[in-house]
Amino acid sequence: MDHIFKSLKEQNVNPGLLEAIAQFREKYPVEENLKRRINVPVLPYYGRDTFEMAAAALLQGENILLTGTKATGKNILAENLAYVFGRPSWNISFHVNMDSSALIGTDTFRDNEVQLRTGPVYDCAVAGGFGIFDEVNMAKNDAVSVLHATLDYRRILDVPGYDKIELHEAARFIGTMNYGYAGTRELNEALVSRFLVIEMPAPTEKTLTYILTNLFPDFKKEGLKQISGLFLDLQTKANNNEISTKPLDLRGLIGALKTVRAGLAPRRAIRMGIVNKSFDLFERELVEDIVMTRIPESWTPAEIFGAE
Ligand SMILES: Nc1ncnc2c1ncn2[C@@H]1O[C@H](COP(=O)(O)OP(=O)(O)OP(=O)(O)O)[C@@H](O)[C@H]1O
Numbered sequence: 001m002d003h004i005f006k007s008l009k010e011q012n013v014n015p016g017l018l019e020a021i022a023q024f025r026e027k028y029p030v031e032e033n034l035k036r037r038i039n040v041p042v043l044p045y046y047g048r049d050t051f052e053m054a055a056a057a058l059l060q061g062e063n064i065l066l067t068g069t070k071a072t073g074k075n076i077l078a079e080n081l082a083y084v085f086g087r088p089s090w091n092i093s094f095h096v097n098m099d100s101s102a103l104i105g106t107d108t109f110r111d112n113e114v115q116l117r118t119g120p121v122y123d124c125a126v127a128g129g130f131g132i133f134d135e136v137n138m139a140k141n142d143a144v145s146v147l148h149a150t151l152d153y154r155r156i157l158d159v160p161g162y163d164k165i166e167l168h169e170a171a172r173f174i175g176t177m178n179y180g181y182a183g184t185r186e187l188n189e190a191l192v193s194r195f196l197v198i199e200m201p202a203p204t205e206k207t208l209t210y211i212l213t214n215l216f217p218d219f220k221k222e223g224l225k226q227i228s229g230l231f232l233d234l235q236t237k238a239n240n241n242e243i244s245t246k247p248l249d250l251r252g253l254i255g256a257l258k259t260v261r262a263g264l265a266p267r268r269a270i271r272m273g274i275v276n277k278s279f280d281l282f283e284r285e286l287v288e289d290i291v292m293t294r295i296p297e298s299w300t301p302a303e304i305f306g307a308e
């Protein structure tokens with residue numbers, strides 16, 4: 001049993017659900033040439049309730065949309081799901097200039113004739129893959145409207161100028177979106193209606209402890225307490241609108257901790273990963289003050305990592 005399945009067990013994920021997933025894997029074996037598309041996630045996703053909701057929806061043939069602020073584990077969860085379900089996956093980044101042909105395919109001239117060069121949604125649909133629509137609300141609505149029949153009960157992909165194809169039974173789509181990020185737009189109702197929507201929870205002390213000790217097994221007790229305390233302080237301030245969500249960046253915190261591991265003083269590391277994420281001078285000072293109460297200037301990497 002690898003670290004992903006082990007983590008699901010540790011988190012007491014509903015055994016009935018895990019059994020149903022195992023049956024799904026057995027029912028839909030993967031062809032040899034697609035195995036390279038099954039990726040073992042680097043990190044387990046932590047969050048039992050969210051995992052259970054997502055897995056139950058996928059088992060019932062639904063597509064899911066993961067919404068939440070930055071670094072709440074949307075991509076980690078999507079990768080974990082594809083892996084646990086034993087499916088090859090396609091990561092498809094949505095962006096403002098994307099059109100439907102980037103999803104489905106384009107005409108190319110090959111062997112003296114016009115042929116379809118298939119796009120990722122097409123390949124995924126045929127292979128019974130899990131397609132991850134990353135930042136789905138970055139794309140223009142008309143670019144994604146071609147997916148309506150793909151995402152609802154019809155399960156077909158209409159390829160203009162070619163045939164209609166039916167989706168493989170195991171194909172699923174997982175959208176991620178970060179509501180309110182610069183550049184995002186409102187998803188149209190027709191599209192949202194084709195997904196079950198899961199709101200990613202903000203990390204709690206328990207989540208942080210799990211994630212951080214998973215990444216840094218020799219985290220010292222006091223160091224961990226202050227680092228996760230710092231994150232939770234920032235979260236409270238952001239919830240109270242005292243600061244923006246810019247410095248509330250778990251990804252940045254993890255990046256900073258890596259530089260501590262490399263020998264950098266914790267305060268300087270936190271400056272790069274957290275404080276400087278805010279470009280407003282006033283806010284930056286506020287954040288620096290919060291950091292000061294948690295992480296003494298004198299701390300060295302030995303206060304954070306090492307044997308106790
Ligand atoms: N619940 C969680 N379980 C495991 N890791 C998590 C979780 N939440 C956040 N992380 C950590 O946060 C980092 C970012 O995760 P991920 O890229 O999945 O976030 P995201 O929600 O897709 O963010 P964005 O909206 O910015 O794309 C990961 O490296 C991971 O370490």
Ligand SMILES: [Mg+2]
Binds near residue numbers: 074
């Ligand atoms: Mg993401």
